[in-house]
Amino acid sequence: MQWHLDMYRRLLAVQLRSQLQYRTSFALDAISSALVSAIEFAAPMLVLQQFGNNIGGWTMGELALLYGMIDTAYALTDLLFGGFDPDYFAPMVRRGTLDQLLLRPTNITLQILGSEFRLRRFGRIAQGGIILVVALALVGVRWTPAKIAYLPVVLLGQAAFFGGLFIIGSTSTFWTVQRVEIINVFTSGGRVAMCYPMHIYTKWVRRIFTIVPVIFLNYYPALYLLNKPDPLNMPAIAPLMAPVVGFGLLAAAFGFWQFGLRYYASTGT
Amino acid sequence: MRSPIITVQNLNKHFKVRKHHRGRMAGLRNFFTHEYRLVRAVDGVSFQIAPGELVGYIGPNGAGKSTTLKMLTGLLVPTGGELYVGGRIPWKERQAHVASLGAVFGQRTTLWWDLPVIESLDLLQHIYRIPEARFRQNLDEFESLLELGSFLDTPVRSLSLGQRMRADICAALLHDPKLLFLDEPTIGLDVVAKERIRQFILHINRERSTTVILTTHDLSDVEKLCERVMIIDHGKLLFDGTLEALRERFNGRRELAVDFAEAYESVEIDGAQVVAWDGKHATYQFERKVITASELIGRLSARYQIHDLEVREPEIEATVRRIYEERLLES
Numbered sequence: 001m002q003w004h005l006d007m008y009r010r011l012l013a014v015q016l017r018s019q020l021q022y023r024t025s026f027a028l029d030a031i032s033s034a035l036v037s038a039i040e041f042a043a044p045m046l047v048l049q050q051f052g053n054n055i056g057g058w059t060m061g062e063l064a065l066l067y068g069m070i071d072t073a074y075a076l077t078d079l080l081f082g083g084f085d086p087d088y089f090a091p092m093v094r095r096g097t098l099d100q101l102l103l104r105p106t107n108i109t110l111q112i113l114g115s116e117f118r119l120r121r122f123g124r125i126a127q128g129g130i131i132l133v134v135a136l137a138l139v140g141v142r143w144t145p146a147k148i149a150y151l152p153v154v155l156l157g158q159a160a161f162f163g164g165l166f167i168i169g170s171t172s173t174f175w176t177v178q179r180v181e182i183i184n185v186f187t188s189g190g191r192v193a194m195c196y197p198m199h200i201y202t203k204w205v206r207r208i209f210t211i212v213p214v215i216f217l218n219y220y221p222a223l224y225l226l227n228k229p230d231p232l233n234m235p236a237i238a239p240l241m242a243p244v245v246g247f248g249l250l251a252a253a254f255g256f257w258q259f260g261l262r263y264y265a266s267t268g269t
Numbered sequence: 270m271r272s273p274i275i276t277v278q279n280l281n282k283h284f285k286v287r288k289h290h291r292g293r294m295a296g297l298r299n300f301f302t303h304e305y306r307l308v309r310a311v312d313g314v315s316f317q318i319a320p321g322e323l324v325g326y327i328g329p330n331g332a333g334k335s336t337t338l339k340m341l342t343g344l345l346v347p348t349g350g351e352l353y354v355g356g357r358i359p360w361k362e363r364q365a366h367v368a369s370l371g372a373v374f375g376q377r378t379t380l381w382w383d384l385p386v387i388e389s390l391d392l393l394q395h396i397y398r399i400p401e402a403r404f405r406q407n408l409d410e411f412e413s414l415l416e417l418g419s420f421l422d423t424p425v426r427s428l429s430l431g432q433r434m435r436a437d438i439c440a441a442l443l444h445d446p447k448l449l450f451l452d453e454p455t456i457g458l459d460v461v462a463k464e465r466i467r468q469f470i471l472h473i474n475r476e477r478s479t480t481v482i483l484t485t486h487d488l489s490d491v492e493k494l495c496e497r498v499m500i501i502d503h504g505k506l507l508f509d510g511t512l513e514a515l516r517e518r519f520n521g522r523r524e525l526a527v528d529f530a531e532a533y534e535s536v537e538i539d540g541a542q543v544v545a546w547d548g549k550h551a552t553y554q555f556e557r558k559v560i561t562a563s564e565l566i567g568r569l570s571a572r573y574q575i576h577d578l579e580v581r582e583p584e585i586e587a588t589v590r591r592i593y594e595e596r597l598l599e600s
Binding site: 003006007010011014017018019021022095096099100102103104105106107265266267268 | 284336339342343344345346360363364365367368370372377379381382383384388392395396397398424
């Protein structure tokens, strides 16, 4: 195990050194990432100002909380699971790089996780974090020790969820060759959908988000942190479901990945 | 054969390939089709390789070479048959198996593109868990044999093709693999670079008894390096033996292309056939059994003024096609 951690650290270090070779590119990347994020956040907020500064009774600060959590979590996923980003993974398989990794006496999952450690995502994480912190200050959360412990767990759960989606999307490319657009519906679409309080959606949309349990990832944690009553009358345990959903999907995704690897071994490229 | 390092017995790899429709509505029909045909990429191949052998594994494109190699390296699971490398089933014990083999691919590098060569090698030391002393020893030896010193600090992306190949070969051998796979190791290299790589391969094979399997389209690679040649086509092993046996069996026609100093009326010669002629340039075909190249050149020089000439060996593709046709006739 120690060797594996050591190996992972070394692979990440290689990535860092690689990316730092291109200092200008890295700087521009980080700046533009941050700018894009900022605009993505600012635009709906500006629109909101036209609509009386609230959605479904939720104030700007509260919406910023929703946004800040998801943004930070997704940036974390992009950082850690970059190797499984289908846009990166599919071409890698086509080029035969996966075979190359399989020729090394190291766990293949570890190698892929260590192969696309995107340094510039730190900028994105920082920016998401700033929004989050500002939001928390704006809404005046009544902090308890439970809540303090809860927040990072939720963020990790969200990151795990997106990571799971990445892995599922990448594994499917073994069968479909091209990346599967439908995964983008869940990653990008899911992200946007989760940035707004769920009670504003119609019933059947909420149903979908309960079956694909996205509703537990951001909305319920927010309700809990903000001490808001639950308009949808879910069981009291709902806020605790975030990490369960997130890590549950991640676990299922890994299972699917193992299955995909076996398929790849029997059919090749 | 003393305990072989590779044992392959009746190895099969079949792929199901979707049937492709043609004609009207072909696109739509293809989308809905569930019909398959069976492609026998590797079909009942059997052979054994002893430790320390230097074997050429050749065949035309699509013959089943890469498929066999992928099974030998553990990347692909066979459909049938038995396959043991170093006593292991490659695909079942991937990490253990892969730790004792090295691979060099002419078409792409195994090193990290943006980093200096030496950093890639350092990383490989950790991946293969090579003890520091052994790593230093091997690195020093390869560095001097392959003359890597001048570009160890250069990023891989900035290397010339020849430099990259040398770096890749070094990387493949640092962990003292018992088995080395070379896939087109000299492709795209100039003559001098090719020779250097070949010398190195011979050295490794002799000094370290590393078993080497060479896949290549370059027949001169095979001639200079391999004692033993295996030819595969259409998934079947057509030939497994020495190079001399191959030449004799093949008994093929070589060509001599001649540039004459002046335009002759006739360029006929005993023992060879004129297959192309446009005044000053002629191409002769001759058979090894009937006349040697030097004899033919001698006869021609005695008769005509020659400006330049070139002996052309039969293409490996043609050789294999011929052998395949022969076998077809035999059975």
